[in-house]
Amino acid sequence: MSELVHAVEIGMRIQRLRRERGLSLSELAHRAGVGKATLSGLEAGTRTNPTVETLYSIAGQLGVPLAAVLPEPVAADHAQTGDAATTFHGAAVSGTLLEAFTDAGVTTELYRLRIRPGRTQTSPPHPPGTVEYLTVFAGHARVGPADAPLTVGAGGHVRWAADVPHIYVATGEAEVVATLLIRSPEVRS
Template sequence: MELAAHVGSRLRELRKVRGWSLSELARRSGIGKGTLSELESGGRNPTLETLYALTTALGTPLSTVLQGFAPTTAGISGQAVDAVLTERLEDDAAVTETYRIRIRAGIIQESAAHTPGTTEHIIVLAGTARVGPRTAPVTVGPGRHSGWAADVPHLYHAPSTDAEALLTVRYPH
């Protein structure tokens, strides 16, 4: 099953478990009903921003819709960020996801707030990244790291060249 069909099936399943209509999930996520219908049918490839909007509205980590794919095939791209899920760990306290990401140079990706208590941590492997809360991003160079509360709007930006990094997202239960 290709990624779009798998993700669409998982989104539909999560929506139905909550007893929500397409209209209700569209309203809660800010994603158009037509787009959501195409995603659920597997007829449209999701963007990173769209999946975060939908999984946040559903109150579930992004990896919930990506599970079941080998790390090399579970890549999702957004406006400025390409992300590949490499690890998902769930314990009694939280779901922790690790992604290998590339932040494309010169483009700012603004991410909406995730579910309450979510945090993100980045280790930059190459290039320079400007990351963190929209109101106070920090610059992180190769071999350096940073962390921030991701339950507020935040951003990713590689000012001059692509940045390669590891990103950990932790969603408390």
């Protein structure tokens, strides 16, 4: 799938969720702290490279996990035929949604994650009860609550409550290669 097709799908998802919640474009833009033109471009599918920070802000204000605004993950059999998965980028991270599902009122998202050295990625709090699990395959990272981050290296695994501001930092010279699992309870309105 092309970047444009992904952008159109992201825009349609955001617009549908916004309308289901009875929010105007201006109101959602204000709540999410993004420009009205930015949100309008996202919904129209003309803004093809939104940052993870922007997408998280919008998803958070819509009360949904990030996976709800991203295109469906590409099945392994389609990945071999040239369909590309959606990769998002932030200040320090790049992530690809591999799998997302909901059961028993909990949404589980699995991402392939890369953390670039020399930068800090700050993630806003997710809904209460959200937990993140990071398994590192290469490199060393400092992740978790911004006020008490955890250190983890290749072969290691950490988890933290993600309902507070949290960070991702590669602590060495090498890029961190990891998987990130996010479990979020269903947000009830």
